[in-house]
Amino acid sequence: AQKVTQAQTEISVVEKEDVTLDCVYETRDTTYYLFWYKQPPSGELVFLIRRNSFDEQNEISGRYSWNFQKSTSSFNFTITASQVVDSAVYFCALSEPDNAGNMLTFGGGTRLMVKP
Amino acid sequence: DVKVTQSSRYLVKRTGEKVFLECVQDMDHENMFWYRQDPGLGLRLIYFSYDVKMKEKGDIPEGYSVSREKKERFSLILESASTNQTSMYLCASSTLDLHNEQFFGPGTRLTVL
Numbered sequence: 001a002q003k004v005t006q007a008q009t010e011i012s013v014v015e016k017e018d019v020t021l022d023c024v025y026e027t028r029d030t031t032y033y034l035f036w037y038k039q040p041p042s043g044e045l046v047f048l049i050r051r052n053s054f055d056e057q058n059e060i061s062g063r064y065s066w067n068f069q070k071s072t073s074s075f076n077f078t079i080t081a082s083q084v085v086d087s088a089v090y091f092c093a094l095s096e097p098d099n100a101g102n103m104l105t106f107g108g109g110t111r112l113m114v115k116p
Numbered sequence: 117d118v119k120v121t122q123s124s125r126y127l128v129k130r131t132g133e134k135v136f137l138e139c140v141q142d143m144d145h146e147n148m149f150w151y152r153q154d155p156g157l158g159l160r161l162i163y164f165s166y167d168v169k170m171k172e173k174g175d176i177p178e179g180y181s182v183s184r185e186k187k188e189r190f191s192l193i194l195e196s197a198s199t200n201q202t203s204m205y206l207c208a209s210s211t212l213d214l215h216n217e218q219f220f221g222p223g224t225r226l227t228v229l
Binding site: 004006009033035037042043044045046047050052091093095097103104106107108109 | 156206221
C-alpha cells in the first residue's frame with residue numbers, strides 16, 4: 001500500500017481561486033515528519049514546509065497554508081488567491097525514524113494548473 | 117546560493133549503452149540521493165549515499181549502480197540501458213541531521229531508444 005497518497009493527479013483553477021491539495025499518509029510510527037515540495041516547469045523541486053508529528057498547529061506563510069490532522073492522517077495544502085506562478089507539480093512526502101539517511105517517501109504528486 | 121547541479125538536462129541513449137549521470141553539490145552535504153520520477157508514481161529512490169564510498173539501495177536499485185568517490189559528487193550508472201529506464205532522474209542532497217529537507221537538482225530527462 002502506498003504510504004503517501006495524493007488522490008488528485010491534476011487540478012485546474014482560474015487565477016484568484018483558492019485551491020486545496022490533499023495528502024494522506026500511512027505510518028505506524030509516532031514520530032515522523034511530513035514535507036511539501038513544489039516542482040515548477042524548470043524541474044527542480046523546491047522545499048516548502050516540514051512539519052513534525054508532534055506539532056499539529058496549522059501553518060500559514062503568505063498565501064500558503066497547511067492543515068495537519070493526525071486523526072485523519074492528512075496534511076493538506078491550501079493556496080489562497082492562486083496565481084499563474086503557482087502552476088507546478090506539488091509533492092507531499094513522509095520521513096520516518098527508521099528511514100536511513102533521511103530517506104523520503106513521496107506521493108504521486110498533484111499537477112496544479114492556474115489559468116489567467 | 118546553494119546548488120545541486122546535474123551534468124545534462126536532456127539525454128538520448130540507445131538500448132544497451134552504458135550511461136553515466138553526474139550530480140555535484142556545493143553545500144558540503146553528507147547525504148546524496150538519486151531518484152527517478154515517473155507520472156503518477158512520484159519520486160522513487162534508487163540509491164543514496166551518506167559518505168564517500170558508501171552507498172545504500174533504495175526502493176528500485178535494479179539495473180543501476182552508483183559511485184561516490186568525492187563528497188560533492190554522486191554518479192548514477194546505468195550498466196546497460198533499457199527502454200524502461202526512460203525517465204526523469206533527480207539528484208538531491210541533505211545534511212546528516214535527521215529529517216532535514218533535501219535540496220534537488222534540475223533533473224535529467226533520459227530517453228532510451
